[in-house]
Amino acid sequence: MGGLRGTLLPPNNRWMGPCGAVCLAPRARGDSVRPGRVSGVVTRPLNFTVRPHVILLRLTLPLALAVWSLHSGPVPAQALGAATQAVLAAEDQRFDAMVRGDTAALRSLLADGLTYTHSDGAQQSKAEFLQTIGSGALRYQSIKPEGRVVRLRGDVGV
Structure with missing residues (x-):
């Protein structure tokens, strides 16, 4: 007091x-x-x-x-490495398909609910993105990602 x-x-x-x-x-x-x-x-x-x-x-x-x-539960170290490598391999396949303009490969690699956001902020649905790549209106010369980090939660990897 x-x-x-x-x-x-x-x-x-x-x-x-x-x-x-x-x-x-x-x-x-x-x-x-x-x-x-x-x-x-x-x-x-x-x-x-x-x-x-x-x-x-x-x-x-x-x-x-x-x-x-x-x-999410514990994941064994060996499985963690394999899952991380699988996510990175799928991402490499996507980048390769984008550079080649391979819409068939992209169709199987991309989710149906995809909203693709370009570096300028423009957004496209999966169908619009595939049409843009397939028509040649958008061409990637190369894609070289740096500092990739994979995050795993249950059976989902980002």
Whole structure:
């Protein structure tokens, strides 16, 4: 209580709680707008409350992250290397097909729901992209990726 010496409650009778939430200071029975004072110390106790949503967030977020990390399950190191190599090989096949203009190979390598975003921000569906490659309107001279990283989650690799 030594830190409250000489401190008045704000006019709206609100305090910033320890969690950053705005809390109402309780009023004692028969208390006026100004708290009672004995030798400069506020005699009314302050009540800081922690909002339920803050408690829920502090408990739920770490739990959700833990469950998510366990969901994918452990992957043996040897299988991890093989899966990573398979993803990189598929990407190399796609790049090679794009340089050659091979729409048949691209049709099997690309997902049906593909939205291809070009470096200038233009977007095309799979059909539009294949038509552009097949017509020769878009030609890749070479594709040389650098610093590729494969992320595996369950049976999906990106």
